Amino acid sequence: MRRLxxxxxxxxxxxxxxxxxxxxxxxxxxxxxVIMSLALSDVATGDAGRGLEFAVLGSGEKAARxxxxxxxxxxxAAPAPANEAAARAAVSRGKPALxxxxxxxxxxxxxxxxxxxxxxxxxxxxxALPGPQLAAFQQRVLGAALGxxxxxxxxxxxxxxxxxxxxxxxxxxxxxPAWLIFGMFFVVLPISSLFIVERRDGTLxxxxxxxxxxxxxxxxxxxxxxxxxxxxxxxxxxxxRLLVPWLGGEALEPPQRWDLLLAVTxxxxxxxxxxxxxxxxxxxxxxxxxxxGGVGNILxxxxxxxxxxxxxxxxxxQRWTELSPMAWALDGFHAVILxxxxxxxxxxxxxxxxxLAAALLGAALWxxxxxxxxx
Amino acid sequence: xxxxxxxxxxxxxxxxxxxxxxxxxxxxxxIFGLLGPNGAGKTTLISxxxxxxxAAAGRIAAGDESLQGARERRPQCLGLVPQELAFYPMLTVLxxxxxxxxxQGLGPARLRERVQAVxxxxxxxxxxxxxxxELSGGLKRRLNLAIGLLTEPDILLLDEPTVGVDPQSRAFLxxxxxxxxxxxxxxxxxxxxxxxxxxxxxxxxxxxxGRVLLSGTLGEVLGAELGADRDxxxxxxxxxxxxxxxxxxxxxxxxxxxxxxxxHGPRDLEQVxxxxxxxxLRD
Numbered sequence: 005m006r007r008l009x010x011x012x013x014x015x016x017x018x019x020x021x022x023x024x025x026x027x028x029x030x031x032x033x034x035x036x037x038v039i040m041s042l043a044l045s046d047v048a049t050g051d052a053g054r055g056l057e058f059a060v061l062g063s064g065e066k067a068a069r070x071x072x073x074x075x076x077x078x079x080x081a082a083p084a085p086a087n088e089a090a091a092r093a094a095v096s097r098g099k100p101a102l103x104x105x106x107x108x109x110x111x112x113x114x115x116x117x118x119x120x121x122x123x124x125x126x127x128x129x130x131x132a133l134p135g136p137q138l139a140a141f142q143q144r145v146l147g148a149a150l151g152x153x154x155x156x157x158x159x160x161x162x163x164x165x166x167x168x169x170x171x172x173x174x175x176x177x178x179x180x181p182a183w184l185i186f187g188m189f190f191v192v193l194p195i196s197s198l199f200i201v202e203r204r205d206g207t208l209x210x211x212x213x214x215x216x217x218x219x220x221x222x223x224x225x226x227x228x229x230x231x232x233x234x235x236x237x238x239x240x241x242x243x244x245r246l247l248v249p250w251l252g253g254e255a256l257e258p259p260q261r262w263d264l265l266l267a268v269t270x271x272x273x274x275x276x277x278x279x280x281x282x283x284x285x286x287x288x289x290x291x292x293x294x295x296x297g298g299v300g301n302i303l304x305x306x307x308x309x310x311x312x313x314x315x316x317x318x319x320x321x322q323r324w325t326e327l328s329p330m331a332w333a334l335d336g337f338h339a340v341i342l343x344x345x346x347x348x349x350x351x352x353x354x355x356x357x358x359x360l361a362a363a364l365l366g367a368a369l370w371x372x373x374x375x376x377x378x379x
Numbered sequence: 380x381x382x383x384x385x386x387x388x389x390x391x392x393x394x395x396x397x398x399x400x401x402x403x404x405x406x407x408x409x410i411f412g413l414l415g416p417n418g419a420g421k422t423t424l425i426s427x428x429x430x431x432x433x434a435a436a437g438r439i440a441a442g443d444e445s446l447q448g449a450r451e452r453r454p455q456c457l458g459l460v461p462q463e464l465a466f467y468p469m470l471t472v473l474x475x476x477x478x479x480x481x482x483q484g485l486g487p488a489r490l491r492e493r494v495q496a497v498x499x500x501x502x503x504x505x506x507x508x509x510x511x512x513e514l515s516g517g518l519k520r521r522l523n524l525a526i527g528l529l530t531e532p533d534i535l536l537l538d539e540p541t542v543g544v545d546p547q548s549r550a551f552l553x554x555x556x557x558x559x560x561x562x563x564x565x566x567x568x569x570x571x572x573x574x575x576x577x578x579x580x581x582x583x584x585x586x587x588x589g590r591v592l593l594s595g596t597l598g599e600v601l602g603a604e605l606g607a608d609r610d611x612x613x614x615x616x617x618x619x620x621x622x623x624x625x626x627x628x629x630x631x632x633x634x635x636x637x638x639x640x641x642x643h644g645p646r647d648l649e650q651v652x653x654x655x656x657x658x659x660l661r662d
Contacts (some may be wrong), residue, residue: 010481014467014474019468057637063421206463210526214483215450375391 007216011224019199019228025194029236033187033245035175037179041248043315044175056137057082057099060248061091062106070106073148077155084150091128101130111263112149125149171314173342180244182310185330187240188233188269188276189304192297195225195280200290218372222281222365229280233273237265260344268336268350271357275329278364285368304328332356381405381428381446381534381565386437387589388423395565396424399435399589407533408562412580412597413569414652420589421569422462423536428567429459441534441565455483458532462517462539462569465526468512472503472522475511480529493529500555501525517548526554534565541575553579572651585652 019026037237059082060071075081082100085091091103103125127147147154168212202208211221244256258267280297287293308328317325325331335355339345383405395419405411415421426432428439430450439446441456449456466475472594476497480490498504501521506514511522524540537556541549557579560566570576576583577597584594594602618624628638 007482007484010478014470014478017474018467018469204463205468206465207467209426209429209431209463210459210461210465210479211482212431213426213457214479215430215454216482267531358509 008195008220008223008227009214010226011018011220015198015224015228016231019194019232022194026232028193029187029190029232030239032190033183033236033240034247036183036186037176037240037243038248038251038253040179040183041176041244041253042251044178045253055080056141058102058104058141059084059091060086060104060106061088061110062104062110063234064106064110064337066110067106069084070104070145070148073153074104074144076220077140077144078137095130098130098132101133105146110114112151134206139163157261173315173338174254176244176248176254177338177342178242178249178313180256181334182305182313182330184237184240185308185337186237186301186305186310188272188333189301189330190297191229191276192233192280192283192295192301195229196284196287196293196297199225199281199284200293202288208280218367221257225281225284226274226277229277230270230273231329233276234269234334237269253261256341259340261340261346264340264345264347264350265337267347267354268340270332270334271354271361272333274361275333277358278361278368279329281368282364282371285371293378304330307331307333329357332360380407380442381567383442384423384438384440385427385623386439387435388420388427388432388462389435395589396435397428397589400437401586401589401591403435403584403591403594405565407565408560409581410556410560410566410568410579412576413567413586414573414576414583414584415586417568419587419616421586422538423589425459425536425567425569425585426594428534429457430535446534449493454491456532457566458527458530458533458536460524460537460540462542464517466522466525468513470511471508472511472514473507475522476526476529479526483530485530495533497525499529500559503552517544517551520544520548520552521555524555528559533563535559535604536578537566537568539570540568541570541572549575581592 056075056078057080060067060074061084062070071081071084071374079102085094085103088105091105094100095103105128106125109126127142127145130234143157144154147157158239190331191194199208208221212218241256241258246255249255279300281302283293305328307325307326308330309322310330314325314331314334315324332353335349336357339349339353343349381404383401383403386398386401387396388397399420401424402418413421413424416505423432427434427560428446430447441449444452444513446457455645467478470478473494473550476494477490480493485493498507501524503521507516514522520540520543524537527537529537540556541552543550553575556566568576568580580597580617582595583597583600585592585600615629616624628641631638
């Protein structure tokens with residue numbers, strides 16, 4: 005254990021003197037958290053309809069009344085276009101995004117006109133408009149047309165979302181764990197670069213000749229980088245709690261179970277370190293390690309719902325995210341931060357991450373002994 | 380004594396053996412020089428002795444037991460000074476010494492004592508707090524050697540320990556290495572510099588293509604009758620001047636002899652080496 009302590013101390017000293025490497029590990033995820041939390045705030049909260057313009061095209065008092073009743077709840081009435089052709093041209097440009105066409109003689113949805121048929125309302129919609137906003141507008145139109153205030157319609161059905169009040173992560177709930185995971189996996193770069201320099205300079209060979217087991221040399225990397233990952237987690241949570249709201253975003257709510265958060269963080273860290281060790285052993289040069297580690301991380305992040313939130317992906321793509329360890333980690337963090345779950349809710353994520361860490365460490369040892377002609 | 384018998388090693392995926400049945404006897408109490416051109420197998424042999432590589436065949440005995448057995452019993456009995464500067468440039472000299480001593484299992488008191496001893500031995504006291512990467516070439520080599528001596532090993536493997544240093548540092552290193560040779564200690568020294576080996580080694584082996592070409596005491600090696608010498612006669616003359624040398628050469632030609640070259644002074648190790656390995660430039 006004392007020998008392992010010396011290995012940890014050496015690694016810690018070497019790391020602490022690599023200011024640029026540490027800056028990347030801490031500043032990069034913090035910057036992503038702030039930028040993405042602010043950038044995604046509207047999409048994630050579903051408030052994108054705030055101030056969305058619509059127009060009602062039709063003659064008569066009923067059309068004017070409809071426009072008045074629909075307005076609100078994130079929708080703002082705009083001046084009506086001159087005619088249907090102008091309305092189509094305007095909607096195709098997205099200004100306004102919605103135009104309700106009210107036929108002549110319209111009295112109500114179920115009330116026949118003079119010709120005996122119920123005139124139909126038509127809605128011209130911008131194709132870029134998200135489905136939920138279209139549905140929300142449709143609800144307001146029906147409420148207004150039926151003479152029921154839309155707010156009253158909303159109150160008629162009491163919806164209770166269990167866990168997260170929104171049902172999906174807010175921008176800060178998505179960004180903090182996502183970019184924290186991304187940053188944690190980036191320990192692959194310092195781990196592999198330190199290891200390759202050790203191999204190149206002969207220090208690794210010297211340590212092996214001093215009968216320091218190779219498995220102990222690898223474990224010597226785990227302790228310091230585990231602490232780095234924990235520090236990353238602490239600072240990124242602080243960024244979500246303090247920095248993001250200070251810059252105008254939403255504050256991250258603290259989890260109810262800190263122990264579970266620590267467990268998920270630890271499992272994610274071990275998987276990230278295992279990945280770093282495998283890249284370190286497999287790569288022959290620093291350039292190789294940078295490419296394999298960096299590109300591997302970016303692909304895992306793109307696939308795992310880090311760069312693009314999983315809830316905006318199509319269903320098929322959401323299934324593919326299961327291939328990325330970053331998605332397993334994100335599930336674990338969301339179970340704690342978002343759904344306030346218990347140990348059972350993080351068990352699957354943690355088990356997968358730990359199994360991956362063990363497999364990666366085993367693969368690194370196997371690769372080493374195979375290259376040394378000792379397998 | 381370190382006794383090597385029939386040692387073979389081949390890197391995975393390569394057809395040619397790097398070590399091809401090498402047998403050597405390395406006595407204790409002196410310095411054993413291992414000479415060979417690039418690719419001869421010197422560093423591979425050192426790596427096998429140091430336990431970094433496992434030989435495909437052969438055995439290595441240290442005294443009455445196998446080297447592996449001896450190292451399991453006393454892990455600190457072998458020290459390696461690789462040809463690379465095998466320490467951490469971002470750590471200070473003192474941190475490097477403490478780390479390499481600690482990781483080899485030296486207890487706190489013994490570690491302090493040994494760090495002080497090798498610091499004095501390598502004359503690196505004045506740079507203990509400096510980062511190792513900032514030292515001059517000579518100081519780096521001295522630190523490299525000092526780390527190898529931390530555990531006072533009975534078997535010391537020195538793989539080209541003077542590469543890239545100035546003459547003063549080289550002289551200091553050679554003097555230091557000579558000073559640590561003593562009864563019971565086995566020192567294996569590889570170098571490209573023939574004059575170094577000739578200056579400090581008691582025994583020499585010349586290897587090439589993974590085989591031992593010649594082995595023995597320095598005197599035996601220098602006096603060895605080499606196959607290529609059979610039709611070549613060395614005639615030692617005291618020559619009063621260049622004109623006399625020219626006339627002597629002409630007289631030899633007139634007698635039907637072909638003068639091959641003119642050497643001044645006694646035969647040296649480099650001549651033996653070049654004649655044995657038959658090449659002067661290796662890729």
